[in-house]
Amino acid sequence: MTRSPLWLTHPSRFAALPAAQARIVLGVLAALLLASLTVLGVPAPAPDTASANPQTDIVLYEGIVSAVAHGEDYYRAAADALRAGSYPLRPFLTFRLPGLAVVQGALPLAVTLALLCMLAFATAYAWYHRLREAVARVPALLAALFLLAAGMLAFVQPELIVFHEIWAGLLVALSLALRRPGRWVEAVTIALIAMLIRETAALYVLVMAALAFAEGQRREAAGWTAALGVFALVLAAHAVALALFGWASWRDPLALRTAATFCAYAVVISLFARLDTFYWGLMIAPAFLIGLAFVPDALRDLVTRALDRRSVRVQRIER
Numbered sequence: 001m002t003r004s005p006l007w008l009t010h011p012s013r014f015a016a017l018p019a020a021q022a023r024i025v026l027g028v029l030a031a032l033l034l035a036s037l038t039v040l041g042v043p044a045p046a047p048d049t050a051s052a053n054p055q056t057d058i059v060l061y062e063g064i065v066s067a068v069a070h071g072e073d074y075y076r077a078a079a080d081a082l083r084a085g086s087y088p089l090r091p092f093l094t095f096r097l098p099g100l101a102v103v104q105g106a107l108p109l110a111v112t113l114a115l116l117c118m119l120a121f122a123t124a125y126a127w128y129h130r131l132r133e134a135v136a137r138v139p140a141l142l143a144a145l146f147l148l149a150a151g152m153l154a155f156v157q158p159e160l161i162v163f164h165e166i167w168a169g170l171l172v173a174l175s176l177a178l179r180r181p182g183r184w185v186e187a188v189t190i191a192l193i194a195m196l197i198r199e200t201a202a203l204y205v206l207v208m209a210a211l212a213f214a215e216g217q218r219r220e221a222a223g224w225t226a227a228l229g230v231f232a233l234v235l236a237a238h239a240v241a242l243a244l245f246g247w248a249s250w251r252d253p254l255a256l257r258t259a260a261t262f263c264a265y266a267v268v269i270s271l272f273a274r275l276d277t278f279y280w281g282l283m284i285a286p287a288f289l290i291g292l293a294f295v296p297d298a299l300r301d302l303v304t305r306a307l308d309r310r311s312v313r314v315q316r317i318e319r
Contacts, residue, residue: 007140009133060085061101061162068105074098096164097234100197104162113158116167120156123170124148126177168198179208184220192227202231246291249298259291 005011014025060081067077078095081087104112131144152170160166171194179187191208194201209224247259 005136007135007137009136058159058162060087061096061164064101065104065162068101074101077101097196097199100164100167109161112161116161116170117156119167119170119174120152123174123177124152126174130177164198165200168194168201171197172201172204175204181217184212184217184223188220188223188227191224192230195227195231196234199231199235202228205231246294246298249301250291250294255294262291 005015014022017025063081063084064074064077067080068074075095075098078098078101082095107115127148128145131141131148135141135144154160155166155170171190175187175190175194178190187208188205191201191205195205205224205228209221209228212218212221212224247255247262249255
């Protein structure tokens with residue numbers, strides 16, 4: 001017999017479990033709680049390793065935004081800041097995607113703070129609507145909103161505004177709150193923005209795509225997958241691999257010579273350059289990214305040819 005819920009509007013997913021399965025779930029829960037207590041036994045970092053890097057991440061990202069605001073190229077500014085803080089420059093993911101820094105560099109600080117507060121308010125408001133549907137009593141709703149506010153305290157601190165995770169985390173939470181069965185376009189769009197700010201948001205999109213596919217929501221699964229595809233293209237452009245592909249696709253003698261030159265420099269830099277000689281890349285920087293302009297046609301033609309199943313019949317005519 002299913003009992004009436006205490007606070008929720010509907011019984012929980014465990015309300016109808018058989019006794020044996022309920023015991024298993026309780027055992028797993030107890031094991032997880034015990035495992036979580038092991039964090040208390042993790043030793044603190046040694047003083048020398050804790051202060052090995054004199055530059056904090058906040059200073060790093062603030063420096064990048066400041067340099068971009070003064071007209072410096074994002075990748076040059078990021079490389080300078082990483083080197084100054086003794087951060088690694090490889091792999092390419094050590095460079096965050098440029099979108100957030102470019103936007104913050106172009107806007108006054110007050111406007112950026114206002115945008116962050118608006119995003120936090122929109123996220124809280126969306127979750128308020130979802131929680132109001134889930135709980136039946138005012139005390140439960142107030143408790144849930146209190147917990148929501150406690151979890152969002154870090155997301156409205158001005159000194160953390162340069163952290164990519166602050167923006168991406170709010171966007172992921174907003175995407176989750178907006179997603180409903182049959183209504184997923186807004187959630188996918190916001191999740192794509194989150195990925196373009198912080199690459200690790202792709203894990204959330206992977207989970208959503210997998211669950212949509214498992215539930216038979218093929219169109220929704222395709223939407224999440226398409227967002228991942230767009231993100232993959234942007235990430236590839238971030239690594240600048242697509243630029244070489246674009247140059248190679250242009251049918252012109254100039255493109256052949258350009259691509260060959262860039263490839264030669266890429267091989268030399270990968271083999272002989274050090275972290276402090278990143279500026280070798282400036283030899284090819286001015287024209288390198290132009291190759292991205294040729295990518296759309298190249299990809300379209302590749303996909304068209306790959307999907308072409310027409311058979312070619314060769315006939316020999318003798319006279």
